[in-house]
Amino acid sequence: AWLGPVLGETAAERILVAPGAQAGLAASLFALCRPGDAVVAQSLSYPGLREAAERLGLKLLACDADTEGLLPADLERLCATGRPRAIYAIPTMQNPTTATMGPERRRQVARIAAAHDVWIIEDDPYARLSPAPHPALAALAPERTVHLSSLSKCLTPGLRIAFVACPPSLVAPLGEALRAVELEPAPLMAAVAAAWIREGVAERLLGGVRAEAQARRILAAEALPAAVGPPESLHVWLPL
Secondary structure (H helix, E strand, O other): OOOHHHHOOOOHHHEEEEOOHHHHHHHHHHHHOOOOOEEEEEOOOOHHHHHHHHHOOOEEEEEOEEOOEEOHHHHHHHHHHHOOOEEEEOOOOOOOOOOOOOHHHHHHHHHHHHHOOOEEEEEOOOHHHOOOOOOOHHHHOOOOEEEEEEOOOOOOOOOOOEEEEOOHHHHHHHHHHHHHHHOOOOHHHHHHHHHHHHHOHHHHHHHHHHHHHHHHHHHHHHHOOOOEOOOOOOOOEOOO
8 A cells, every 4th residue: 555656556475574674675685695796876875775785795886877867878888797686776866866767767777677687676765755756666677676665754764664575586585684684673663554554644644744845845945056856855965
C-alpha cells in the first residue's frame, strides 16, 4: 500500500522490512557484492554509501551527472569499462544535489543496467513527498532492482523502518544479509508503521510533512535564490 504510488502493485513476498534505509543499503551491498567489486554512483552522492562500501571492500566508480542525475553516456562508459556489480541511484531529490530523474532518464538507466547485466540499488527515501512521483526504477526493471523506501524522511525521523522490495531470487540472500547486519527491526516500531499505513495515519502525516516541506522550500528560495531543489525537497543545493 505504501509503495504502490511508485512501484505499482507489488507482491508482499518480495518485500523485506529493515531497521532503516542505511541497514537496507548495507545489506544490499553485502548480498550483491564481494570484496573488490565495483559500484557506480553519482560523483556527488550519499556519504552513507561510501561508509558502507569502504567497510565491505568495494570500489566506487564516480559517474558524471546533470540536473537529472546519472548521465547515461558516462554510465554506459563505466558499465562497459569498469564492469561494476551494481549501480547506486537516488532518483528523486538526490542527496546532496536534489537532482530528480525524469521518466525518460529512468528508462535509460534501466536499459543500460539490463544491457550490461548490472544490479540497481535504488535508494528512494523522498519519492512519496512528491504529489505525483515518477515510477521507480524498480517498476521499470523489477528483475534487477533492489528498492529501498525509508519512512524516516516522509513521516518522522524517529520511525526507523524501511521497506526493501527486491526480485524473488534475492529475497532469501537479502534476508540473510539483513539478519547479519541488524538481526531484525524493532517489532513494536514495525507494528506502529504497519498500523499507521493500514489506518490512513501515514498518508495524513505525509500530507503534513509535504506541506511543511513546501513552505520551508519557499523560505529557502527567498534566502538563497540561486539554490536548486524541487518544491517538496527537504534540502537544497547551492552551486558556488
